[in-house]
Amino acid sequence: MHLTWDQVFTWRLRRQYVTLGVDIGVTEIVERLCGVQAQVTAAADLAVALRRRTPEPGALLPELAGGTVMKTWAMRGTLHALAPELAAAVLSLIGSARTWEKPTWQRTFGASPAEVAALVDAVSQVLDGVVLSRDELVDALVADPAFHRLGAELRSGWGALLKPLAWQGALCHGPAQGNRVTFTSPSHLIRGWRGLPDPDAAAPVAITAYLGAYGPATPESFDAWLSRNSLKKTVVRRWFSELGEVLTEVDIAGRRSYVLTEHADELAATEPLCTSVHLLGAFDQYVLGPGTGDTELLPAAHRARVSRAAGWISPILVIGGRIAGTWEIGGNDLSVTTFDGSLPPTRDLKAAADHVAAAIGHSGFAVHVA
Template identity: 90%
Template sequence: MKEGRSVRVSWDQVFAWRLRRQFVTPCGEIDVTDIVERMCGVQAQVTAAADLAVALRRRTPEPGALLPELASGTLMKTWAMRGTLHALAPEMAAAVLSLIGSARTWEKPAWQRTFGASPAQVAALADAVPQVLDGIVLSRDELVDALVADPAFHRLGEELRSGWGALLKPLAWQGALCHGPAQGNRVTFTSPAHLIRGWRGLPDPDAAAPVAITGYLGAYGPATPEIFDAWLSRNSLKKTTVRRWFSELGDALTEVDIAGRRAYILTEHADELEAVQPPRTSVQLLGAFDQYVLGPGTGDSELLPAAHRARVSRAAGWISPILVVDGRIAGTWEISGDDLSVATFDGSLPPTRDLKAAAEHVAEAMGHNGFAVHVA
């Protein structure tokens, strides 16, 4: 880590810097792939939410712009951070999959009891799937039918067909499969080598770590090794290993003091962060599962007041659309017909002009004519 320099910043500066780095404000004429790359991926459990996350970061939103990039292989969709589906740039995908896979969560007794597959069976699947998917795209049923035709996998058919993909995730984390182009409502799978031109497989974790860590800090910093691992794997990796990866980055990282909290930023961004002047007023509406909250995590009480966390992080893993005021999450919103309703945490009313502009941007990003805005 870079020594001999003390960088002290406020949370207002941190949030203003993140809003810029994540293309939330100001928006620009930015390519879809550049947005996804900067964000280290966008969560794509709900495709419409991923598309909205990208559209809202463009000055001139283009609804549906994400899907063509996934279909062409410019981006890939696969199970990645925290076991959830993400749209990712190929280099970042290879890096994070390598790190997530290094945790070997499928070898833990609790995982085996829950999903009924031994490490040997997962290893056999990881060998078989690339052969089945070599040069082709298959639906889930077609892939599973091909696998269970082998007696060694026959009893795994039910878990392989599960919509949650629990038994397929370890295969994704080992680079054996990824999602293929959508066929209507049908999920498809293929091999990364078939989808991505020039795919080189997964790097060694020690080689992958600098790519993932610097990418993450470039969008969500300053952060600690523990926060990075919570984003990546829900803290499934060994703490000593993650700390070593940070330490080995040496002078590429600079320690930052944020109101007494110690964290790290990329050294190349330290001056920019220190010089940031927070805007007088900043109001944004971001969609469900947005990376602005998922990057640092809903447990960050500076970003999201702990008393209101349950209103954002809801049952079954649902992350609500959020109102962001001056970089902090200040409420949630929802759409019903032509109405966009905002519920603030403390009852305060954001500037009407700014809120209306944010709602107009949402409407444009969704291909809607416009919403009537209501605030509770």
């Protein structure tokens, strides 16, 4: 099957609820997107709000507090809000890479594999049925002389020593207490939590969810999204291969990729919308799913304007499914900078800016284009 990139991008916009016109709940959006990056909670909330016909600022927070969505360190070591079933699957796969057992990780963060295993056991006991702040959790851990020397790293806001515990299902973020981060066990937060499945059982769940939003894609792009290619290539390719007829291979302008077979006919029949205009926020999944290195989505010459220092991902202007610029808010002004200096259709851009305003609870913006 041969496809064009314009077809693929139009289909992705619809699958990811970027194209407006439906009313849908927060959990359904989070599930379809395979999670939303939540390093910055406001960005995660904006990603959800922009995908609803009538945006509701702050709608993600009650779902996190109620346990219908869980926040934890997941893809690429970053915080994500995830539907529980997919969270269990991706954590299983990420944990199977055993990155904390690699010498470079041990040298950087100062904990041995045996100490990480002991921390998993200790944290599982400390967080059993309770919610603790970071300080309360660390204080409980370092009271054990075996963990005393790890106190500084455990208290780090980057959470490097806590991530392997999350990847093994020992902890997740609990409901926020003002500006304080809290932790609990997934079994305490999530009703019916069944723990992490075996990686071979988890792989079909994660791969089909990913392809349902970001397909067509390759095993390599899936692993880049999941673990920054930390998994063995042979293992990831086997997972794809074992899906058999669930997947269909397609050709997109010479790039061989996979799509879910159930979506193949729909994709082939997709009529491109090459002039649609959308504004998406910082760290949006539309770019994080395929990755900023995908030059069909984001021209290599402009990658540094989207993927910036310290891991910051800029808010993006999307025209016809391709990333065509960035934007920012200053007071009552929304300023758009296009990559090629072109002017997007004024009416469409104003509608996109009004949608952003509604999503953050603002009365409206004056739009400027550079």
